[in-house]
Amino acid sequence: MKIEPVHHEPAVHADGRVQGDGRLQGVGRWADESVWAGTRAPLAESTGLPPQMYTDEGFFAAERSRLFERSWVAVGNAAEVAVPGRLLVRRVGGRSIIITRDQTGVLRGFVNSCRHRGTELAATDCEVGNTIRCPYHRWGYGLDGSLQSTPFFEEIPRDGFDRGDFGLVEVRVDTWGLLLFACVDAATPPLREWLGDLPDRMGGYGFEHWRVQSEATFEVRANWKLITENFQEYYHLSWVHPELAKVSRVADHYRYQGPGMYCGQTTTPVSGDDRDDWLVLPPAAGLNQSDLVSGRFVAVFPNVMLAVLPNHVFLIRLEPVAPGLTRERCTFLLPPSTPEVSDEDMAQTRSFWFDVNNEDIDIVERGQRGVAAGAVVPGPLAPRFEEPLHRFHNMVADTMTCDCPSDIAIPGGDDDSEAARLGSGLNPCPPEFDLDIRVSAR
Ligand code: FES
Numbered sequence: 012m013k014i015e016p017v018h019h020e021p022a023v024h025a026d027g028r029v030q031g032d033g034r035l036q037g038v039g040r041w042a043d044e045s046v047w048a049g050t051r052a053p054l055a056e057s058t059g060l061p062p063q064m065y066t067d068e069g070f071f072a073a074e075r076s077r078l079f080e081r082s083w084v085a086v087g088n089a090a091e092v093a094v095p096g097r098l099l100v101r102r103v104g105g106r107s108i109i110i111t112r113d114q115t116g117v118l119r120g121f122v123n124s125c126r127h128r129g130t131e132l133a134a135t136d137c138e139v140g141n142t143i144r145c146p147y148h149r150w151g152y153g154l155d156g157s158l159q160s161t162p163f164f165e166e167i168p169r170d171g172f173d174r175g176d177f178g179l180v181e182v183r184v185d186t187w188g189l190l191l192f193a194c195v196d197a198a199t200p201p202l203r204e205w206l207g208d209l210p211d212r213m214g215g216y217g218f219e220h221w222r223v224q225s226e227a228t229f230e231v232r233a234n235w236k237l238i239t240e241n242f243q244e245y246y247h248l249s250w251v252h253p254e255l256a257k258v259s260r261v262a263d264h265y266r267y268q269g270p271g272m273y274c275g276q277t278t279t280p281v282s283g284d285d286r287d288d289w290l291v292l293p294p295a296a297g298l299n300q301s302d303l304v305s306g307r308f309v310a311v312f313p314n315v316m317l318a319v320l321p322n323h324v325f326l327i328r329l330e331p332v333a334p335g336l337t338r339e340r341c342t343f344l345l346p347p348s349t350p351e352v353s354d355e356d357m358a359q360t361r362s363f364w365f366d367v368n369n370e371d372i373d374i375v376e377r378g379q380r381g382v383a384a385g386a387v388v389p390g391p392l393a394p395r396f397e398e399p400l401h402r403f404h405n406m407v408a409d410t411m412t413c414d415c416p417s418d419i420a421i422p423g424g425d426d427d428s429e430a431a432r433l434g435s436g437l438n439p440c441p442p443e444f445d446l447d448i449r450v451s452a453r
């Protein structure tokens with residue numbers, strides 16, 4: 012069926028005026044459903060986000076408080092806080108939080124602010140021993156957040172003062188596999204609900220046992236949404252990544268989306284020709300046949316992108332810095348069955364990904380320049396390839412418009428009736444594919 016683009020009344024006009032009476036300022040403007048009309052339309056009638064959502068300082072500020080401060084945000088790797096007394100300092104939206112393990116090994120998160128006069132407790136990741144101590148007047152907190160010491164404070168006692176009332180303010184922290192998440196809004200559903208079927212769907216990999224091999228950081232002159240949108244569609248594959256397209260063929264892509272705050276696709280089989288840059292390391296032991304021959308590409312809302320191959324994971328965590336600037340924290344993970352590898356062993360895999368990533372960075376920076384300079388009315392999404400963007404845009408719209416994060420609509424899974432046309436389906440593993448040829452023989 013041929014799908015014709017449908018013209019919508021633009022949510023934001025080319026000159027920057029919002030439909031109706033709005034100016035592009037203030038949180039309230041962006042919480043109004045009318046701004047999201049092109050996103051709320053059905054896929055075949057939907058449009059991309061207005062350019063101001065990638066460039067406007069006011070939108071960026073609103074997004075920080077309404078989206079990032081009401082979502083489960085990935086803030087690092089669980090291995091970074093493996094032992095009590097190790098303290099991480101991370102930013103979630105506009106909030107600074109600290110994360111540690113208490114003496115019993117329980118993961119703990121707190122607002123990075125002293126309960127005396129609010130001073131920042133830690134400026135950078137550090138070791139604190141048994142006590143989190145404020146640098147100002149030396150109030151001391153246990154690793155469980157309880158207020159333990161208040162120097163000289165009781166020399167003139169205050170009526171009714173009880174240290175038990177002044178513990179650090181807790182922030183929820185949780186893990187999935189090696190990923191460490193934090194959420195600063197108590198009303199947001201728990202992480203397990205947020206992730207939906209993803210932990211089960213990807214349970215066969217046993218990510219909690221994988222290890223960090225190496226890390227790298229990139230600064231990208233583009234809005235964080237452009238980066239994750241680019242990751243979610245393979246429409247650009249043939250033109251932006253001609254080398255990648257040889258091993259990861261457009262025709263071998265399928266959707267990979269169940270219920271949960273994520274967008275996903277799979278490539279099955281993972282390697283379409285003899286070139287094997289991303290398969291030089293041995294596959295993880297114990298994978299089922301589908302995982303063994305597939306690449307899983309999953310963007311967990313809002314800020315994580317996972318490229319899961321049978322033998323390694325390339326993980327990107329996004330930290331928005333400004334509307335047009337994002338820090339990418341990249342991590343390579345290896346399965347426990349792979350012996351220690353040298354940087355040399357890893358070089359081919361790393362350079363493969365860095366080439367692909369550089370191609371993506373070039374195109375998203377160009378995308379940013381275009382939306383900044385053009386400010387044109389957003390165009391139609393391609394239903395064949397860009398359904399995950401539609402799903403993602405609706406998650407953005409939901410978090411920006413909902414009154415309470417307990418009302419965020421966690422999307423359902425792919426519609427099976429669309430499977431043939433859109434290449435969806437759970438864990439496809441074409442029966443005709445000869446498993447021995449490309450992966451298990453390595
Ligand atoms: S502000 Fe922390 S002890 Fe005074």
Ligand SMILES: [Fe+2]
Nearest residue numbers: 241251252371
């Ligand atoms: Fe790409």
